[in-house]
Amino acid sequence: MSEWESIVFDDIAYLIKGISYTSEEYGTKGNGDTFITLKCIAKDGGFKSEGIKYFQGSIPENLKLSKGDLLFANTDLTRDGDIVGCPLFLPLDGEKETITMSMDLSKVVLKNDKTDLNFLYYLLMTPKVRKFMKDNSSGSTVLHLKTSEIPKLKLYIPKSKTEQSKIAEILSTIDKAIEQTEATIAKQQRIKNGLMQDLLTKGIDKNGNLRSEETHGFKDSELGRVPKEWEIKSLSSLTSLISSGVTPRGGYKIYKKEGIPFIRSQNVYPFGIITEDIVFISDEIHESMSRTKVQNFDVLLNITGASIGRCCQVPKGFSESNVNQHVCIIRLNNNSEEYSKFIATFLASDFGQRQIFNQMAGGNREGLNFDEIGSFHVPEIDDKEAQRITNSIEKIEKTITAFEQENNKLKRQKTGLMQDLLTGKISVEKLINTTN
Numbered sequence: 001m002s003e004w005e006s007i008v009f010d011d012i013a014y015l016i017k018g019i020s021y022t023s024e025e026y027g028t029k030g031n032g033d034t035f036i037t038l039k040c041i042a043k044d045g046g047f048k049s050e051g052i053k054y055f056q057g058s059i060p061e062n063l064k065l066s067k068g069d070l071l072f073a074n075t076d077l078t079r080d081g082d083i084v085g086c087p088l089f090l091p092l093d094g095e096k097e098t099i100t101m102s103m104d105l106s107k108v109v110l111k112n113d114k115t116d117l118n119f120l121y122y123l124l125m126t127p128k129v130r131k132f133m134k135d136n137s138s139g140s141t142v143l144h145l146k147t148s149e150i151p152k153l154k155l156y157i158p159k160s161k162t163e164q165s166k167i168a169e170i171l172s173t174i175d176k177a178i179e180q181t182e183a184t185i186a187k188q189q190r191i192k193n194g195l196m197q198d199l200l201t202k203g204i205d206k207n208g209n210l211r212s213e214e215t216h217g218f219k220d221s222e223l224g225r226v227p228k229e230w231e232i233k234s235l236s237s238l239t240s241l242i243s244s245g246v247t248p249r250g251g252y253k254i255y256k257k258e259g260i261p262f263i264r265s266q267n268v269y270p271f272g273i274i275t276e277d278i279v280f281i282s283d284e285i286h287e288s289m290s291r292t293k294v295q296n297f298d299v300l301l302n303i304t305g306a307s308i309g310r311c312c313q314v315p316k317g318f319s320e321s322n323v324n325q326h327v328c329i330i331r332l333n334n335n336s337e338e339y340s341k342f343i344a345t346f347l348a349s350d351f352g353q354r355q356i357f358n359q360m361a362g363g364n365r366e367g368l369n370f371d372e373i374g375s376f377h378v379p380e381i382d383d384k385e386a387q388r389i390t391n392s393i394e395k396i397e398k399t400i401t402a403f404e405q406e407n408n409k410l411k412r413q414k415t416g417l418m419q420d421l422l423t424g425k426i427s428v429e430k431l432i433n434t435t436n
Contacts, residue, residue: 002106003159004424010151012115013108014064017074017147018101019055027056034097036065038104039232041073043082045125047091059100065107066094070117072124075104075145084145085133087124106147116161118168123155126422149353156424166428167421181407185400192396196349203227204379204388222377223351230381235343236374241331243370244290244303248285255279260286261321265292265302268310268327270348271397273300273318286322292329294321297340299330301347304367309356313337313344334383342386345393346378385412 002149018036032054065071069090076084087108092099101107110117123129136149158164201224202211209220217228226232236242248254255262259280267274286293294300294314301311304326316337323329332340344350359372362382381389420426 004156006157007155007157008151012112012155012157013110013120015106015141015147015150016104016109018064018105018107018202019057020103021055021057025055025057027054029054031069032056033059034092034099036071036092036099036105037075038077038083038102038155041071041083041086041088041105043086045087045089047057047088055100059098059402062076063100063107064094064174065090065092065101067092068117069094069364070108070121071101071105072108073104073149074106074145076137078143080296083145084137085124085130087121089121105255114161115157116168118172119157119164122168122171122399122418123157123422126418129153129155144235158424163428170421170428171414171417174410174417175397178407178410178414181403181410185407188396188400188403192393192400193350195396196345196393198274199214199389199392200346200349200351200379201226203230203379203385204392206384208388218310223379226379230379232377233380234374235330235378238334238369238378238380239330239332239374240335241291241329242373243292244325245289247324248281248289252279254261254281254285254303256282259283263300263321263327265305265307265310265324265325265326268307268312270310272312272315281322289322292323294318294323295331295335297335297337298333299332299340299344299347301328301330301368301373302326303328303369303373308360308367309347309353311347311352328368328370330373336383336386338383338387338390339381341390342381343378345390347376352376352378 021035026035027354033056035053035055037051037053040048041051043047067090070087071090072085072087073083076082090099108117108120110120132153133145137143137145160277164242164367198210202216203226205211205216209215211227213225218225219228221230221232223232258278259282261275262280262281263273266276296314296316296318298314299311300314300323330343332343334340347356356368359368359375421428
């Protein structure tokens, strides 16, 4: 095991706080220096370029920043403590333009060359240090870090800078893998959004081709231009039931450890019904709510609360169940697996969500009523085309899910490595020898 030592922050580094400014000193791009604000820092240590402003005041020489400078937040506007003390490496090149920072940020300056700045960044991201930052912050409306306490921050580091650098290199490698995976997810999500825009307005013909106005007939409708084969109808004209359940008298006290699954809004997601925290009701209560017994291929839609608009299809083989008053059952006349999945997909898309929130903006802001839901315009198409459309969307969703699973795996791996490498629990030499 290599040698580690206990130190305090003041032994290796000090802080330079950013500039105090007024709104009159803000400039515009090309008419002011690049000004890094608190809103540039994400709670995972990432950089958000939308937080950049521009500054026309005078900048002391020691507050001119360069690419690779280590900053951290002195303030948290959300007051939840997720940002305060959060470190960030500046990704911008200060040699090409003058860059400075607001007083809500501090720059970390090493006192000597015995400490690796990249290692210090990861050390500042550990739960122990993040807790120290929160514990030493206060404020009634905005959380402010007591920077006078930072010099007392206790740290445990390898005496060898070489070992520090190796640890930082390993963690940096996995960070780059996470960054690349997240970029791929974002790209696939953009592809999916574009694909859904096309599929839900143009569809796929019987030959498997995406329709276009150059090759197929289109017509005007309440949803814009759509294929001439489609009929755009109100949801009420296509359904045998639009209704929600109730919460039985007695509230959560009547829930059981087993029995009939009772679907609540927290169980309804666009990708399906989440059963991890599902509750159960008795057969007697279920029978008293016979109208809202859930059937295979029903479409479930959240109609109140923060999750309003979330919806999914009840899959084939799902157990007999019921819903509470926050979840609406939409039962289609054509209750086929293919068409109900299409309608659930449509309602979860921008086309459905716009109609949901237009109703909210124009009327009851607390929830949707059944008449409003029935007024939604949706395409009536045949089952085969519905299946072609949802299969195409599911294919890219599976690709996105695979990348998300890989990303979660990488994040778990990083958490484990940080716990092991940044505490000296496992020496970096042993880890390298094990993986080679």
